[in-house]
Amino acid sequence: MSMRGQPTVTRRGHEATDGPTLEPMGIFDRLSRRGATVEPLVADLREALSDERVRVDGAQRALMAKDASVFGGGVAGPTCFPVSTAEVQAIMRVATRHDSAVVPRGAGTGLAGGAIPLGAPIVVSTGKMNRILDVDEANRVAWVEPGVINLDLSKHLQSRGFHFAPDPSSQAVCTLGGNVANNSGGPHCLAYGVTDAHILAVEVVLPDGEVVMLGGLDPEPAGYDLRGAFVGGEGTLGIATRIAVRLTKNPPAVRTLLLSFGEVRDAAETVSAIIAAGIVPAALEVMDQRITVAVENFVGAGYPTDAAAVLLAEIEGLEAGVDIDAAAIERIGRANGATEVRRAGSDHERELLWKGRKTAFGAIAQLAPDYYLHDTVVPRAALADVLEEVYEIADRHDVVVMNVFHAGDGNLHPLLLFDAREEGTLERVHAAGAEILRASLAAGGVLSGEHGVGVEKQRFMDELFSDADLEHQNRLRRSFDPVCRANPGKVLPMGHSCADIQALRAVPAEVWG
């Protein structure tokens, strides 16, 4: 087992008791059994919220110790369920008094380990702050609480003719607070931009308990763009308590095309050619044959299982324009080797095609007990070469890889399948993963397009950024959180103050172990 506070990799889906650091629940098991509140931190939190909304039982702490990533090693302190900004502020003040760290948590769907609690912090769940506060259609803005689920907001807006544009694969469960923390993307971000393009203002409880409103409803708010700095801060800059999101008008017309290719390279080159032709589709998604077969078995969407790759292209806009662009995409696809081009003939068919894409990660559960979903971005021109390298790397490490990705953005998502019960498998998966990251960097790319750094990519940060670059990121971090109270141990590599295990000093191990 690893040092306390350092993330370890565990098998997905294991029961919490499998995590070596989670077994001794110690004082909190005894506390919750007796219903006593002698521990001063918990007593103060309960005073600020209520007995029921501060949980310290072993089951709760085990649940909070993990997120959707493959990383373990988390140790949760008490979980708080605030219902208001004032309560979040009260939690932050209690944390300050007890010198405890604080980790905000939405639905826990993050894949980079950003919500894993290191050093037994207070976990602040936004689950009970899930109200849509106001929808102002005329001015295309809605105020929401951070626990509102992404898809719930778009469903709420549907009848009024609007939606929230970022649509991560986890949109049926992930929260807007989590989207803000991760600056989340999704297939439709090619044309509309990722989350920060859709956040106008955020009310934030800073790590010192101060409540500030960052950004504003005007196009160029006065002062530094602290809203822009906060979005994507992975919970290390404070806790969002109210969010003003931009509403996007639903398109009058949509065309969805499915193009099949005999070579993955042809699909990648088609993507570049579409962009070069001056067309920016709403989405351009590629799936390789392995994942296409898995998805087809899972949902029966009618994907061609004999194609080396399929390209899902979607165009949104007005009636005439979508047909013009669809025809151009079909032409470009055929010129680049498309063997078949199909247009979704109905809303039902379109939904089925998207269902296949969006449930791709569920579909692979039938193939292997565990998977590790990577996330890197490369220049579009390098897509085909880097993909080839990804296959070679996986072969070399004897790992099965599937590719399903946001091709329009150059955002790769290699999916490594494995069975963690097999001796030595995890090591091979991680070795392959590291090589994939390095191949992406060597091609002029970056470490993450939408999952974030969390605990997953900290150790690679200095392969992308210089010491001075990282020091400046740290300056931003410390401006918001001089004492490293918010989600310590994330984003910046070890050796930078708030990432250092030293920063996780707050709670003695024997209490929270």
Next chain:
Amino acid sequence: MSALTITDPVLHDFAEDVGVEGPVSIAGGRTRWSVGGAVDDSARLLAAPSGIVAYAASEMTVQVRAGTTTAELAEELTRHGQRTALPERGGTVGGAVAVGENPVDLMARGRLRDAVLQVRYVSAEGELVTGGGPVVKNVTGYNLPKLMTGSLGTLGLLVEFVLRTNPVPAASLWLAAEGSDPLAAFDAIYRPAGVLWDGATTWVHLEGHGPDLEHEAAVLHDLSGFVEVEGAPALPPHRWSIPASEASTVPAGAGASVMAIGSGLAWGEHPQPGRPIEPGVAALSARVKHNFDPSGRLNPGRTVGH
């Protein structure tokens, strides 16, 4: 060597010129020179390096040095059927990013702050720093490009950017009508490139494919008699930023003005009064300034937010 390793000797030479002490500022085209107040006379004025470093239309990115004029960049992008979210009213790329000035038609071109994918600047310590990355989608680390856009060079002297570009739509059409309700026009169109209103006349800018524009022009004609005009109205000299919800009333004190419906940009005969920053945000901003420029040598005298 990572994608972010800086090999450009021009940038290193500039960093050397900035040095490690003494008040310092960059003068570009002085198009936006008065924003944020006058720079102290004590500051050395440097010229930022200029030139387009790399441009690949199929990547939808352009790497450009700060001293390049927006006109030169626009000309190069236009040659490849593209454009970016920079305003096209003169001056340098660096000046526009330092101010964070959006284009008039931001609903079509996007917001400048969203187009700055990577920023390079010289720190108060005279070091070259890179924030963000050179690709269109990136969440690796903290978002320094956002912090630097609109910072007036008070946190670092801006020297180079990677900007996102976009294709220029196939067709463009300006329409106008007097006495019509600007909000009704805004609502009638799926995604107008811009809707401007001066209190009496409404202008609508449409972009897209020709047949769609004809259809939308007909909708606007039926709505309240919109007819085709040559282009945008002349804009008064002073830029305002107001909540979109207030853009359908003439802002008090602006004088003769033009408002952008939907975005909240406005142009007035008189300058916008100072917009107070709440104390908590001011304190946070002061910490940012202190952490990035402890001695206050970068653009002394200038303050962000007025």
